[in-house]
Structure formats: C-alpha cells, structure tokens
Amino acid sequence: MLSKAKLWLGLALSTLMFWSAGLQAAWELNMPRGVTQMSRDTYGLHMTIFWWVVAIGVVVFGAMLWSIIHHRKSKGAKPATFHESTKVEIVWTLIPFLILIMMAIPATRVLTAAYDTGDSELDIQITGYQWRWEYTYMREDMNEEEVSFFSILSTSREEIDNSIEKSENYLLDVDRPMVIPTDTKVRFLMTSADVLHAWWVPDFAIKKDTIPGFINETWVIVEEPGVYRGQCAELCGMEHGFMPIVVHALPPEEYDAWYAEQQQAAAEIRELANAELSMEDAMAQGEQIYNQNCVACHQAGGVGMPPVFPAIAGSEKATGDRLVTMDTLVNGVDGTAMAAYGRQLNPIQLAAVITFVRNAFGNDTGDLVQPTEVNAYIQEGQ
Amino acid sequence: MSAAHDHHHGPAKGITRWLFTTNHKDIGSMYLWFSFAMFLLGGTFALVIRAELFQPGLQFVEPNFFNQMTTMHGLIMVFGAVMPAFVGLANWMIPLMIGAPDMALPRMNNWSFWILPFAFAMMVSTLFMEGGGPNFGWTFYAPLSTTYGPPSTTFFIFAVHILGASSIMGAINVIATILNMRAPGMTLMKMPLFVWTWLITAYLLIAVMPVLAGVVTMMLFDIHFGTAFFDAAGGGDPVLFQHLFWFFGHPEVYIMILPAFGIVSAIIPTFARKRLFGYDSMVYATASIAFLSFIVWAHHMFTVGMPLAGQLFFMYATMLIAVPTGVKVFNWVATMFRGSMTFETPMLFAIAFVVLFTIGGFTGVMLAITPVDFQYHDTYFVVAHFHYVLVPGAVFSLMAAAYYWLPKWTGYMYDETLGKLHFWLSFIGVNLLFFPQHFLGLAGMPRRIPDYALQFADFNWISSVGGFLFGFSQLILLFVIIKCIRGGKKATAQVWEGAQGLEWTVPSPAPYHTFETPPDPALIKAQ
Numbered sequence: 001m002l003s004k005a006k007l008w009l010g011l012a013l014s015t016l017m018f019w020s021a022g023l024q025a026a027w028e029l030n031m032p033r034g035v036t037q038m039s040r041d042t043y044g045l046h047m048t049i050f051w052w053v054v055a056i057g058v059v060v061f062g063a064m065l066w067s068i069i070h071h072r073k074s075k076g077a078k079p080a081t082f083h084e085s086t087k088v089e090i091v092w093t094l095i096p097f098l099i100l101i102m103m104a105i106p107a108t109r110v111l112t113a114a115y116d117t118g119d120s121e122l123d124i125q126i127t128g129y130q131w132r133w134e135y136t137y138m139r140e141d142m143n144e145e146e147v148s149f150f151s152i153l154s155t156s157r158e159e160i161d162n163s164i165e166k167s168e169n170y171l172l173d174v175d176r177p178m179v180i181p182t183d184t185k186v187r188f189l190m191t192s193a194d195v196l197h198a199w200w201v202p203d204f205a206i207k208k209d210t211i212p213g214f215i216n217e218t219w220v221i222v223e224e225p226g227v228y229r230g231q232c233a234e235l236c237g238m239e240h241g242f243m244p245i246v247v248h249a250l251p252p253e254e255y256d257a258w259y260a261e262q263q264q265a266a267a268e269i270r271e272l273a274n275a276e277l278s279m280e281d282a283m284a285q286g287e288q289i290y291n292q293n294c295v296a297c298h299q300a301g302g303v304g305m306p307p308v309f310p311a312i313a314g315s316e317k318a319t320g321d322r323l324v325t326m327d328t329l330v331n332g333v334d335g336t337a338m339a340a341y342g343r344q345l346n347p348i349q350l351a352a353v354i355t356f357v358r359n360a361f362g363n364d365t366g367d368l369v370q371p372t373e374v375n376a377y378i379q380e381g382q
Numbered sequence: 383m384s385a386a387h388d389h390h391h392g393p394a395k396g397i398t399r400w401l402f403t404t405n406h407k408d409i410g411s412m413y414l415w416f417s418f419a420m421f422l423l424g425g426t427f428a429l430v431i432r433a434e435l436f437q438p439g440l441q442f443v444e445p446n447f448f449n450q451m452t453t454m455h456g457l458i459m460v461f462g463a464v465m466p467a468f469v470g471l472a473n474w475m476i477p478l479m480i481g482a483p484d485m486a487l488p489r490m491n492n493w494s495f496w497i498l499p500f501a502f503a504m505m506v507s508t509l510f511m512e513g514g515g516p517n518f519g520w521t522f523y524a525p526l527s528t529t530y531g532p533p534s535t536t537f538f539i540f541a542v543h544i545l546g547a548s549s550i551m552g553a554i555n556v557i558a559t560i561l562n563m564r565a566p567g568m569t570l571m572k573m574p575l576f577v578w579t580w581l582i583t584a585y586l587l588i589a590v591m592p593v594l595a596g597v598v599t600m601m602l603f604d605i606h607f608g609t610a611f612f613d614a615a616g617g618g619d620p621v622l623f624q625h626l627f628w629f630f631g632h633p634e635v636y637i638m639i640l641p642a643f644g645i646v647s648a649i650i651p652t653f654a655r656k657r658l659f660g661y662d663s664m665v666y667a668t669a670s671i672a673f674l675s676f677i678v679w680a681h682h683m684f685t686v687g688m689p690l691a692g693q694l695f696f697m698y699a700t701m702l703i704a705v706p707t708g709v710k711v712f713n714w715v716a717t718m719f720r721g722s723m724t725f726e727t728p729m730l731f732a733i734a735f736v737v738l739f740t741i742g743g744f745t746g747v748m749l750a751i752t753p754v755d756f757q758y759h760d761t762y763f764v765v766a767h768f769h770y771v772l773v774p775g776a777v778f779s780l781m782a783a784a785y786y787w788l789p790k791w792t793g794y795m796y797d798e799t800l801g802k803l804h805f806w807l808s809f810i811g812v813n814l815l816f817f818p819q820h821f822l823g824l825a826g827m828p829r830r831i832p833d834y835a836l837q838f839a840d841f842n843w844i845s846s847v848g849g850f851l852f853g854f855s856q857l858i859l860l861f862v863i864i865k866c867i868r869g870g871k872k873a874t875a876q877v878w879e880g881a882q883g884l885e886w887t888v889p890s891p892a893p894y895h896t897f898e899t900p901p902d903p904a905l906i907k908a909q
Contacts, residue, residue, distance in 0.1 A: 030821075030824050031824045068733070083658065093708075194525070206756065
C-alpha cells in the first residue's frame with residue numbers, strides 16, 4: 001500500500017516538474033506579468049486571490065479526504081448522530097465573509113486606478129470592423145495630416161489551410177501594427193462600425209468592448225519597448241479568430257520619427273490619387289486587396305456563400321453599371337455584412353479592387369476604373 | 383359505477399400511452415430520455431469543436447460552421463439536456479418525495495413535455511437551412527444576431543419561445559404540486575432538499591423565462607419590423623441586449639445548479655449513513671443564492687464600459703455568492719465527517735460533484751474580481767470555469783441521480799462494475815478536457831475561435847483527447863441504463879441501506895400509481 005502511494009506521489013511530482021520545467025512557451029500555465037503598472041497590479045491581484053482559494057481548497061478538500069479515508073464502513077466506522085450546530089454555521093458564514101473583504105480591498109484599489117483616464121498625452125481611436133482594426137491618431141491641429149490606417153491579419157490563407165508551414169507568429173501578425181510611444185500615457189477611444197468586438201492585449205491587461213454607437217475609453221503607459229500581441233475577444237462573426245492586434249511600443253523619439261513618416265506617406269497617397277492606373281497594376285493590386293479584405297466572405301473565385309454572402313462571379317452588381325459596383329464598395333449594403341469600404345481603403349485601392357471584381361472570375365467587362373473617378377464619386381456623395 | 387372502473391389502472395398500450403399520458407412517471411421518463419438524446423447530440427457538436435481544435439489550422443470545418451457548432455452546442459446543452467433532465471427528475475421524484483399521487487396539473491404536464499421535441503426539431507433544422515443555423519454564440523449578442531444574423535434566426539427565436547413556454551409551464555406545475563399536494567405531516571421544513579431546491583428553482587424560472595421571451599421578441603421586431611431596440615443607428619442600444627439577456631442568464635445558471643444541490647444533499651447522507659448536516663441552513667443558503675442571482679447579472683459584462691460605481695456594485699454582489707455556496711459545501715463535508723461511508727456509483731458522482739463544483743466555484747470568485755476579469759473575460763479560463771460547474775457540476779449530479787434512483791424506477795439494480803467504470807472514465811475525461819483550458823485562458827486564448835496561435839497547441843490536444851474520452855464514456859451510461867431496464871438483481875423497496883424518505887417506502891419498481899391514499903404520517907421524518 002505504502003509503495004503504491006509512493007509510486008503515485010513520484011508520478012505526480014515528476015508530472016509537476018515536467019510541467020513547471022516544461023520550458024517552452026507552449027506549456028505556459030499562468031497569466032503574463034505584462035509591461036504596465038496596471039498589468040503587474042492585475043497579476044498580483046490574480047495571484048493573491050489564487051492563493052486564497054488554494055488555501056481554502058486545502059482545508060475543505062483535506063477535511064473531506066480525511067473523512068473518506070477514515071470514516072468508511074469497510075473500516076468499521078459507526079455513523080455519528082450530530083446533524084446541526086448554529087454556532088458552526090455562523091462561523092463558516094463569517095470567515096468566508098471576512099476573507100472576501102480582504103479580497104475586495106485591493107480589487108477596489110486596482111479597479112479605481114484603471115478608471116483614471118485623465119491627463120493623456122496621446123489619444124488613439126480604435127474602431128472595430130468585421131474583421132480588422134482601424135487606428136486613428138487624434139490631432140491637436142486639424143490642419144495637420146491625419147494618421148489613420150487599418151490593421152489586418154497578415155498570416156496567409158495557405159498557412160491556415162495547412163498547405164504550407166505555419167510561421168512563428170501564426171495568426172498573431174498584421175500588415176500594419178499600432179505604434180505607440182513608451183513611458184507616455186496613451187488613451188484609447190474605442191468604438192465599432194458594425195458588431196461588437198473587444199480589443200485585448202494581455203501584456204497591457206486591457207480588454208474593452210468596442211460597441212457601435214458608443215465610445216469606451218481605457219489607457220496604458222507601456223514601460224518597455226517591444227512588440228505586444230493580442231486578439232479580438234468578443235465573438236464578431238465568421239472571422240472572429242482572425243483579427244489579431246499587434247502593438248509596437250517605441251521609445252518616444254523613435255515614435256515621433258515614425259509619426260512624421262506616416263504623415264508624409266499620407267500626403268503622398270493623396271497626390272498619387274491623381275495619377276493614372278494601368279490595367280495590369282489595377283488587377284494586381286486589386287487581387288491583393290481582394291485576398292485581404294473580401295475573400296473571407298466572397299470566397300476564392302468569387303463564388304460567395306449564398307444567401308448570406310452573395311457570389312461576385314457573374315453578379316449583376318459586378319457586371320452591370322459601374323456606378324452600382326462603386327456604390328456597393330464605397331457605401332456598403334445596409335442591413336447586411338457588406339461594409340462601406342469608402343473609408344477603409346484609399347481611392348487607389350478602391351479603383352484597383354473595383355477594376356478587379358469587374359474583370360476577374362469571368363466578369364470580363366474590360367472596365368478600368370481610375371482613382372480620380374472614385375475620388376469624384378466619394379466627393380459627390382458627401 | 384361499473385366494475386371496470388374499480389380495477390387498478392395500468393398504463394395504456396402502445397404509442398398512445400406516451401402521447402396522451404398524464405402520469406408523472408411516464409412524463410418524467412420521457413423528459414429524461416429526451417434530455418439524454420439531446421445530451422448526446424450536443425455532445426456530438428462539442429466533439430466537432432474539439433476535433434477542429436485538436437491542432438492549429440483549419441482541418442475539418444469552415445469558421446462559419448464552427449460558430450454554428452459552438453452556438454448549437456450551448457443552446458442544446460442548456461435548454462435541451464440539463465434543464466429538461468432536471469424537470470424529468472422533478473416529475474418522477476417530487477410526487478414520490480412529498481407523498482402526492484401525481485403532479486398538480488397533469489394535462490399541462492403532458493403539453494409542456496410534448497412541445498419540447500417540436501422546439502428542438504425547429505432549432506436543429508436551422509442547420510440545414512440556406513445560410514446555416516445560428517452562428518452568434520448561445521448568448522446571441524445583438525447586433526451580430528439581428529442585423530448580421532443568418533435568415534434562420536427567426537426559427538431560432540420561435541424555438542426559444544416554445545421551449546420557454548415549456549419551462550414556464552413545468553415551473554408552474556412544480557410550484558402548484560409542492561404547495562398544494564404534500565401529504566399530511568409533510569411540512570415545508572420536512573421536505574427533502576431536492577423538493578426545496580426545485581421549489582426555489584421554479585420561482586426563478588417563472589421570473590426570468592419571460593425576460594428571455596421578451597429579448598427574443600425584441601430581436602424579432604428588430605429583424606422584421608423595423609424597430610431599433612438594439613441598433614445604435616436607430617437610437618437603440620446594443621448593451622441593453624446584454625443587460626436583458628443576463629438578467630435572464632444569471633438566474634438561469636442557478637436554475638441549472640440548485641436542483642443539483644438537492645440531489646447531492648440526498649445522496650451524501652444516504653451513503654454516509656448519517657443525517658444531512660445543517661438542513662435549515664441549506665434551505666436558507668439556497669434561498670440566498672436565488673436572491674443574489676438577480677443582482678449580479680452585469681458581472682458577465684465587466685468589459686462593456688460600465689461606470690466605476692456599477693462595476694464595484696456588481697463585483698461586491700458577485701463575491702457575496704461565495705458565502706451561501708460555501709455554507710453548502712461545508713455542510714456536505716460535515717455530513718461526510720464521522721459518517722460510515724460506502725462508495726457506490728451515485729456516491730462517487732456526488733463526491734466528484736462536491737470537489738469539482740467547488741473548483742468551478744473558486745474560479746468563480748476569481749472571475750468576480752473585476753480588474754482581473756478584464757484578463758479572464760471571454761477567454762478559455764471562462765470556458766473552463768462554467769464547464770466545471772456545468773459538467774462535473776450539474777451533469778455529474780444528474781448521473782448521480784440516475785444511478786441513485788434507477789433501481790426505484792426499473793425494479794432492478796444496475797451493473798455496479800460498469801457504473802464505476804463509467805464514473806472513472808468520465809472523471810478522468812472531464813478533467814483532461816477542462817483543466818488545461820484554465821491554462822489556455824490565462825495564456826491568452828480567446829473563446830469561440832476555430833483556429834489558434836501555436837503556443838496554445840499542446841493544451842488543446844490534451845483537451846481534445848479528454849473530450850473524446852469523456853464523450854464516448856457516456857455510451858457506457860446508455861448501456862447500463864438499458865441493461866438495468868431489461869433485468870438484473872431485484873431491487874428491494876429500500877434499495878440503499880441508509881436511504882431516507884417516502885420514495886423508499888413504495889415498492890421497486892414504483893407502481894404506476896403511488897400514494898393514491900396519503901402515506902402514514904409516522905413515515906415522514908425530519909430530514
């Protein structure tokens with residue numbers, strides 16, 4: 001009996017050691033400590049509560065195990081006859097109550113600090129879309145060039161379909177990460193363009209829902225430069241698992257340089273919108289945009305998933321009047337999952353993808369749509 | 383009167399026995415079989431989920447179908463498996479426990495059962511409709527379920543209406559039976575705890591099922607009649623949906639656990655051969671939990687951006703639930719302490735219930751702490767938490783109940799060896815399945831995703847292995863039940879040496895009609 005118990009103990013211990021020493025990130029057992037004061041406070045609180053419940057568990061399960069071992073009929077145990085005690089009931093009502101008060105005090109302190117969103121040095125608006133994030137940097141001077149961009153999963157479909165090997169940051173990579181300065185209080189203003197999403201970066205201990213028609217706020221002061229990854233945490237439809245978040249935290253001077261670069265790039269794109277697009281360029285760029293933005297619903301080959309996501313191949317909207325195609329892309333379709341891309345893509349990208357859907361999948365209309373035409377259409381709409 | 387009226391009424395022959403029956407035992411059996419069928423169906427959907435999550439990458443199903451599976455798994459397990467199973471036990475056992483000849487409203491009883499198969503036929507049929515079934519999670523948050531929902535959402539709404547009506551009728555019947563049909567001498571404070579917990583559960587059902595019906599009706603109007611209850615663009619409020627849903631949803635989780643407390647409070651004293659410790663405090667604790675369940679709903683919504691005062695209120699109120707729940711656990715342990723225990727299958731399930739439900743309770747306290755909940759919310763940590771309270775919690779209690787009362791229902795003892803095998807495989811399977819999910823959640827894996835980053839791969843395959851082990855082990859239960867119905871060792875009326883209560887004073891199997899005359903008041907003892 002004793003040797004059997006030893007064997008089990010040994011097995012349990014070696015399992016524990018294997019897990020604790022398990023040594024790869026793959027066997028991560030606990031919450032990250034993170035890189036902000038808030039995340040460290042949250043981690044501390046998590047561990048405090050954890051050890052409290054472990055202690056309670058040891059006492060309760062210990063008493064139970066003792067009874068199971070010693071008070072069994074096969075060992076000749078005779079049942080006692082006691083069955084109530086008001087004193088005992090009061091004791092085990094009061095003790096948990098006191099423990100809960102001890103838990104509530106630090107919890108209240110940490111939560112109150114999390115709500116202190118004042119005195120931010122930089123404000124970034126986060127807008128959730130099916131299935132991407134838009135980051136807009138708030139300007140103090142409205143004459144300045146605006147920095148605003150979409151951040152989309154950059155893991156390839158081939159990796160997801162298991163046809164090629166998965167990269168290190170599988171499903172956690174984006175084309176354009178959010179960039180923020182370290183040691184700076186950054187406030188996030190969060191909303192959504194369609195359904196609920198939730199913006200979550202575990203290393204910051206921030207998770208907040210983005211809700212259409214509402215603006216939520218939260219804040220962060222990141223203390224270490226680095227790349228921090230997270231995911232959408234609120235079910236937002238088909239591609240919910242495929243809208244990661246990547247944040248680059250840069251030292252303030254590097255951040256300033258990055259920001260200036262972005263402003264310049266935004267100005268250049270406005271210039272380029274007046275240029276002519278060739279058919280080859282439009283089709284090549286259009287295909288790329290289609291694969292990033294449209295393929296989840298309308299599928300490879302433009303076959304769609306009717307009736308919710310209609311086919312593009314041979315559709316009236318893609319092969320008929322080009323203004324109808326333009327309207328669908330720019331303004332979206334009310335009451336459906338088709339988003340308004342007029343704000344999500346720039347006029348060059350819009351022209352390219354409109355040209356693409358009107359010529360790909362056997363839709364050979366031969367139409368080439370120019371950025372200037374799209375721009376004019378958008379201006380007219382406003 | 384003719385002589386034909388005087389002889390003992392047995393069940394009618396053939397299918398009409400089941401279609402037209404008003405007998406609480408027949409209806410109870412139908413509820414239990416129906417819920418078991420739904421348990422296997424919902425479990426099959428869960429295995430589709432676990433198969434897809436066995437490895438990173440998309441292998442078996444499309445993301446849209448994956449979402450339909452998570453949604454249907456949740457809806458079927460909550461509304462089709464766990465709730466009807468408890469109603470089935472209530473039908474069978476409450477009249478036997480309080481010395482009543484039948485339920486108070488037998489025709490309504492028939493109706494409340496028979497609309498259920500239609501509700502679930504409608505709900506499951508959405509999977510075959512164009513555009514697929516509901517894919518927005520069992521919590522069906524707007525506007526994903528309204529503006530962005532598939533066309534089949536309307537059928538889902540009607541199915542919820544029907545099963546809600548069924549639940550409300552079942553609850554009315556339970557209350558009417560308990561308050562009006564107790565045998566002389568069966569005072570409220572002498573009722574078995576299973577009866578008490580069901581009485582309180584029935585009030586919760588009547589309070590919150592109409593709220594659920596209201597929410598889905600508002601969805602129906604948003605989808606078809608141009609209203610904008612949950613559409614911000616029309617002046618509505620998506621967060622309102624969550625407040626309404628969880629005002630239903632939180633009491634709902636206690637609807638699924640309070641009767642389980644009652645079952646465990648019957649089984650532990652039987653196999654410890656010792657009276658339940660602290661009967662009165664168990665009753666008060668149950669009532670306290672029911673009351674608190676109405677004022678904690680927004681702890682499901684800590685990330686929607688409530689004001690600080692709201693967050694604090696819901697945090698404190700939620701933490702308070704630990705007090706009466708703790709009292710219950712301490713009382714069970716005190717009942718076992720200095721008893722004379724044996725460990726037949728029902729007792730094994732009951733002990734596993736106390737341990738594993740308590741683990742679910744511990745993570746519940748952790749989740750109540752608002753700032754830490756920001757990290758846990760919508761991750762696999764939450765999935766692990768609520769599966770611990772629902773599977774080795776509610777579902778284990780149902781299995782314990784099935785083994786405990788099977789001899790009374792069938793007249794035969796079940797196969798103890800197979801029962802124990804079923805227990806141990808389920809116990810190991812369920813822990814392999816759900817314990818690693820705590821780690822996944824803490825490491826950052828969101829719930830409801832069909833594919834995941836590489837660092838989550840190892841615990842996911844362990845979880846999937848546990849899932850298949852647990853799932854296939856349930857076929858043993860099916861086999862044991864069928865075997866027990868077909869024969870075996872004859873059961874005595876008492877069945878278990880330490881069993882107390884009126885149900886053990888009638889023969890095994892319980893005759894078609896019982897307590898046509900009230901039982902001898904001397905048989906009714908304090909619990």
